[in-house]
Amino acid sequence: MPARPHRTVDRVIEILETVSLSPRGVTLAELAAALGAAKSSVQELTNGLLARGYLIEEEHRFHLGPGPFILASRANKLAALSLDHQFVAELGKVLGCTILVGVRVGDAIVFTDRAGEESPSLTFVARTHARRPLYTSAAGKILLANVPDDEMYRLLDLASPEQAGEVRQFLAELPEIRSRRLAFNRGVTFADAFVVATPLLAGDGSLIAAISAAVDPAKPDSLDNVGEELKKAVATLGPRYGPQPR
Template sequence: MLTVRSSPCGREASGSGARPPYVLITVGDAGVVMFGPFGVSADLPDMRRARGTGMQRTYLRMSHRISVRPGRYGAPRLRDKTRAQSYDGRDGANISRMPVRPHRTVDRVVGILEAVAQSPQGVTLAELAATLEAAKSSVQELTNGLLARGYLIEDDRRFHLGPGPFILAARANKLAALSLDHNFLAELSKVLGCTVLAGVRVGDALVYTDHAGQESPGLTFVARTHARRPLYTTAAGKTLLAHVPDEEMYRLLELASAEQTGEVRQFLAELPEIRSRGLAFNRGVTFKDAFAVATPLLASDGSPIAAISAAIDPAEADRLDDVGEELKKAVAVLGPQYGPNRA
């Protein structure tokens, strides 16, 4: 396993002088601390790993060439080029550690499934092509593959979800948020006197899974359609983003477009308070009537299960901070009774 960590402050004190920002790189059980400006590289030769089973093992000598460059938002970005050699000296394969990032084909397949899932009457090939901004011939190749695997079915030239996604979900339903009792949200809504929503992180987006309480023209529509929302602008998204490791958080932020740089920087400015208070706010940023506060519902190991949001009328925006504190207390009390960790 390879991890990278930058110093939390710009410079590190050392005796009478100061050291530039440093990066700690760990490969397996060995590590090196590099002091110096970003842009330097480090070689970590002679790292051995075993491949194979039983007595027939091939030992590889791994020579790591690691480069660190600054990311857009200050976090280091890693490039790891690894050269593998077998123990007896024969050349092995070149291994390049690829960053987690969107892939056009995967994005199109996911876009097809999500578009079909949100349309009860089904979707035509032309509608899918328009939604994906892709040629119909390209989209048809993908739909044919999904039809063959049972992830889509076609009726009167309209695509609907097939049994594949439901079987997949039934086999591997490990998302604790999906087992949240609706009564949990209903009780929270009754205690707080406002709309309450549960949201989870899906890749680089927030998706609301359930809601209860008063109708909100913008928020309840988004909740019903399970539309993807940005992590760094919504109250629930900020809450979830603040509870992932820094390396993962910065990776997700790097996916934002140049037009969203201001929103990302605003989130980073709010981040220390979100983590210290356990609350994140949306004060009319995503929708003009969206005034919401969110807090995490945590598992027993401290990992976030979901973000629980409370949304109030814009006319009551001045009491959003008080609603947040009430929400945090109510989730702490009711969560163990209704949440997925209940006995």
Template sequence: MPVRPHRTVDRVIGILEAVALSPRGLTLAELAATLDAAKSSVQELTNGLLARGYLIEDDRRFHLGPGPFILAARANKLAALSLDHQFLAELSKVLRCTVLVGVRVGDALVYADHAGQESPNLTFVARTHARRPLFTTAAGKALLASVPDEEMYRLLELAGAEQAGEARQFLAELPEIRSRRLAFNRGVTFKDAFAVATPLLASDGSPIAAISAAVDPAEADRLDDLGEELRKAVAVLGPRYGLNRA
């Protein structure tokens, strides 16, 4: 059966992500407005999430409960491999640019951490852990190109009509991405950011994340050379953090 979004699941995820992005927490009315849903429907979902420990309520405001963190501690491959901030800091120093680590979350790319020079757009996306379509970012392309074809095409089929052109562009770039193990974003997502990414592989060779190196437009002509530097740096530094050399 084809994998498709489900409205109830989407709403549950929407609640968790909205609450996670709000330091003060959100009221039921604010959640309903965010989800464009009836308060009664949202309340049923929040009650269930409260009962299972995925939300907590304080002064009528919802916050993340311990549930999501327990799941991450049990199953997150990045945590298990101790891919900590020091890895990014070392890469940033070697490459002399901003670096970001992105992970696949369903059909989206989420930046989990970054190091290096501040970039208003990129660092904002990294700090908020905002979802980006896989086929629009350098890191997302690197991850999408690393999955089996059946899974890759399933993910591409989830793209809306407004994203069809970007999906086709990804397919046009796919042979080069796979042959070079490098994916590029030349000022498409953000006009002031140019990035190149390569997948990060676990010891068994499976992709667990992607690392991006980003520069501003003044250094755009450096991007191809930067990609090769990135691959070499990951090959040298990666094994210290449990990553495959490939």
């Protein structure tokens, strides 16, 4: 049976992600507003999360409990690996531009690391670890293009009718993305985002992450050359730093 969103699961995840993004914690009223749900239904979910240690409550504000961190420490794939930040910083020095690391989380991309400050919009997205659709950003396109076709189409089928144009655009770009191992965002998602991305692969060929390079919006014509340099730099530096077990 193909994976599909589930309303209750979606709400639980929304609660955890909303809480994780607020250093000062989130009130029940704020959670209900963020989810567009009644306080009574949200409270039922938060009570369950409190009971299982996924949330803690201090002065009527919710914070993440130890549960999510225990799950991450047990994971045997991406969550249990650490990509050396020095790798990201070194790429930024070699290419002279902002570097971002994007990973797939379900049907979305989340940026987990960055180096440089070229684009305020991209820096904000990376700092907040916000979920974004896979088929819009350069990094998301790389992640989609590097999964098996049946999984790729399953993820694309989750798009809403309003996103059909973006899906068609991704499919039109797909052959070139796979042949060049590069995907581009030329000011589409943000006006100041001119980005090229390439995959970072493990030794066995499995996908680890998408590595993006963002260029100065005043120099959009440099994007193709930066993309070729990004591929070379990732191939050279990746084995040196790579993901290391915790």
